[in-house]
Structure formats: C-alpha cells, structure tokens
Amino acid sequence: MTVAKSILLFGFAALLEIGGAWLVWQGVREHRGWIWIGLGVAALGAYGFVATLQPDANFGRILAAYGGVFVAGSLVWAMAMDGFRPDRWDISGALLCLIGVGVIMYAPR
Template identity: 35%
Template sequence: MLLLKPFLIYLAAGFAEIAGCFAVWLWLKEGRSAWLLVPGLVSLIIFALLLTRIESDSAGRAYAAYGGIYITASLIWMRVVEGRAPDKWELLGAPICLGGASMILLAPRGS
C-alpha cells in the first residue's frame, strides 16, 4: 500500500503532462486548432499540482522518481491514444525505469 498512493499520483500526473504536451503537438505538428492549448494548459496545471502531492523531503527527489513513471505512462499513451505498439526495447526499458523510480523514492535514508 505504501507504494500504491505515490504510484497512482505519479501516473495521473504523467497522463496530465502528456495530455498537455500532446495538445501542443497536435497544434504545431498536425495543424489542429490553437484552441487545443486551453485544455492543454489546464492539464499542465493539474500535472504540476499533482506532483506537489508526493510525500518527499525534496522536490528534486520527487521529480526524479516521477521520471520512471512518466516514461511508462508515455508508452501507455503511445499505445492507447496514438495506436502504436511499443517495441521490445521500450517494453524492456519501462520496468527498468520503474525500478529506478522506486529506488529513488523509497530508499531508506538516514535522518
């Protein structure tokens, strides 16, 4: 249970960040309406707010641990939203990144 709450927060933050950035991608790379930037900006604000919910004594540590979750969320986004399957290297790399994120966030530290 200790790992579930931060993982869910990080996952939600990851999808919020990706959605916000994807709005910019659609506007600039695919010629979609600039109005997509409005929900994109809201999504990026939600992303930032979610990251502050992580229990950590350092913002940098919370952000570093987030990196592994972000990578995994990006691959899920690529599959679900963009319809492109991750290759074997992405599927191998994601759990390595999750392991690193867990180590950063949960490692025992002296007081």
C-alpha cells in the same frame, strides 16, 4: 498507505503531463487549433500542482522518480492514443525506469 498515495499521484501527474503535451502536439502538429493547445497548457500547469502533493518533501527526488514514470507512461499513452507498438527495447527501457522509480522513492532510508 503512503506508497499507494504516491503511486496514484504519479499516475495522475503522468496523465496530466503526457496528456497535456499530447494536446499541444495535436493542436500544433495536427492543426487542431488553439482550443487543443489551451487545454494542453492547462493540463501541463495542473501537473505542476499535482507533483507538490507527493508525500516526500524532496523536489529533486520526486522529479527524478517522475522521469521514470514519464518514460513508461509515454509509451502506454502512445499505444492507446496513436497506435504505437513498442519493441522489446522500448519495454525493457521502460521497465528499467520503473525499477529506478521504485529504488528512488520507496527504498528504505
């Protein structure tokens, strides 16, 4: 159950961080205004709290692993929200990152 909880927390953290950054981007770059920026900043702040809920107690390990989740999640977000179509190298890179997440977080110790 701990691995499942960890994976769910990584997914929720990705939603908050990527979504928050996207909202700030929309507010600034697409001139959608301060409400979008404020919601983005709030989501980014919430991401910081969600990361602390990971079962592993090592900040560096969690943040390093989350980097791989962020890479893959960013591509998925861009596909869903911006119509981005990743090429085979984007997909290959994201899969390598997710393999790294698995090794960092879930390898036997």
